[in-house]
Amino acid sequence: MDKKAMKPSNGIFKREEGLSGLSPKERKAMEAYCADYMGFLGKAKTERRAYAESVALLERNGFRPLDSFKTLKTGDRFYRGYHGKTLLAAIVGKRSPAMGVDVVGGHTDAPRIDLKPVPLTEKGGLAYFDTHYYGGIKKYQWLVRPLALYGVVCKPDGTRIDIAIGDDPVDPIFMITDILPHLGQEQAKKALSEAIPGESLDLLIASEPCPKASDDKDVKEKVKLNVLRMLGEKYGITEEDLVSAELEIVPAGMPREMGFDRSMIAGYGHDDRICAYAGLRALIDQGDVPERTAVVIMCDKEEIGSVGATGMDSSFFENSIAELLFRYDAKGYSDIVTRRALEASRMLSADVTNASDPLFSDLDAPNNTAILNAGGCFNKYTGSRGKSGANDARAEFLASLRGVFAKHKVAWQIGELGKVDKGGGGTIALFMSRFGMDVVDLGTPLLNMHAPCEVAAKFDAYMTYRAYWAFFKG
């Protein structure tokens, strides 16, 4: 039997073309790409900041807001933002977008801890922000680590105050504290899922009483008052202003290279900025105008079910395609043209997946779990309990993508999110498949997904980008 025709048994089809197979030139390109990505990730600590960074990058590369185009023609580069959180960018292809578009869609929100609408409290002479976590987190992972505070505070007069505290080396950081081991015996007996209740995730923010009120017996919460005094002086924020705020607690610190060999990147928010950024760069780096219109989505709210106006379960994508078609051919535009275009579209749902962790390998689906350094990973389906809630991609679509990746020498792998019945998950694939288009998940495998610090291999980050680039190129 021809050795080349034999399929490796571990589900990795291109690993022999992996890291060691990279030419010096490709390795240089990989390092340059990963350095760019780490720069982006360090600045994109929230979905709003990911949006702002992405818009800046698009503008530097000749993309303009859709509203500035009265008409669109082949080669035009535009973007359309929504509420400063969800972003769509595209290059109009050589063929009419009415024949369908190629989409790479990822999300820029990440698991985190949000402030409650009335967050400021004082307990036992310490001031705290009361919180409500966002997305699937293992709560204990967020204790006793330096945390930063990012977000916006909006006032009725229309002013918006941007907050970013904790990542500038001169900034203070914040923390959620934990019991010392000496007194932690009862806690240690509890199940991990119960040891840290969500309601106990309070952020310690201050300890000094307000100097002006130190002798005033009528003032009960002097530390809280001091925080309000400082917020007022520095930002002009009142306690009521915190009601109309979006303040997010995220890990402090920048992404770092990891390992003696520097082959990995550790950082907060790989899920899913690593894929969203890869899509964005794949679009920007297209070079020649692609045959089909190339579209990138960087959406919000994936981690809580793609809900809301900025999530993919909204009309944003559909409306954006309608705007594109109308500007491309106002005379030929109609509802049925839009529906046909949506149905004829194709999509890579760009979201991360689980990488096999040899320390927890009993969770791996045999032969069907992604590994580090083997490229971006297809998930033909996600879901749980018998593929429930999955978009199960069509074999014909996967086959066509295999052809594209072989043509462009892209390393890839395919896997599931762990053993059957062990759990599961979902992505935006489901919401996009509603339009009748072909969708399949393809993203970067991660170690400790959803942890405050996630790990990806540089090779996989780079190959994910290459996969998206090749998809657009065709």
Ligand code: MN
């Ligand atoms: Mn994700």
Ligand code: MN
């Ligand atoms: Mn996620």
